[in-house]
Amino acid sequence: MMTFTERVSPSDDDNNNYSVDTSTLESLISLFSANKMSTRTVDIPQDVIAALKKFRFTNRKSTAAISVKIVKASLSMAVDEEFEDQSIEEIAEELPENHPRYVLLSHELKHKDGRISYPLLLINWRVCSYTAPSGAPMELMTLHASSLNYFQQVAEVAKVLEVRDGAEGLDTKAVDDKLLAN
Structure with a gap:
């Protein structure tokens, strides 16, 4: 915590009359810090951040993904599963039917001009059966929804694909359409 010990006052050649009470400034900084912390309901531990960075900077020539879940008991995120050399449809089949996930996907994208790139896409897997007892x-679901923007910032991903209807809603066409959209 920073401490302020000086009282700021105008210099002789300054026409403004002002002063800053350091205790007020410290209180404002403390309040700001407390509010900043309270907006994050779920923590992203350093091991998850490291796994996301490693995933981002790995050169690959095939579809890959990393799935992250929220651990409700500890209010933190954990890497759930990693997928290598699987199609998007295969990845969709392996994701849980009734539990939300954040899925960071690297996928080969063929552009109209012939270029090939491997952009990242965040899949917000929000599949939930509201009527099923096992939903x-x-x-x-509330923790997942409230943490999406924070996870997106930490993962450094611009585009998000919402999937609410299970494996049927996640296929190569849906991913390509999202990645090619402006």
């Missing part, structure tokens, strides 16, 4: 608890 994801509403608390988990």
Whole structure:
């Protein structure tokens, strides 16, 4: 925590009359810090951040993904599963039917001009059966929804594909359409 010990006042050649009470400034900084912390309901541990960075900077020539879940008991995220050399449809089949996930996907994209790139896409896997007894608890869905922007910032991904209807909603066409959209 920073401490301020000086009282700021105008110099002789300054026409403004002002002063800053350091205790007020410290209180404002403390309040700002507390509010900043309270907006994050779920923590992203350093091992998850490291796994996301490693995934981002790995050169690959095939589709790959990393799935991250929220651990409700600890209010933190954890790497759930990593996928290498699998199609998007195969990845979709392996994701849980009734529990939300953040899926960072690297996928070969063929552009109209013949270029090939491997952009990243965040899949917001929000599949939930609200009527089934085995459906994801509403608390988990709420934590997932409230943490999306924070996860997106940490993962450094610009585009997000929302998937709410299971494996049927996640296929190569949906991913390509999202990545090619302006």
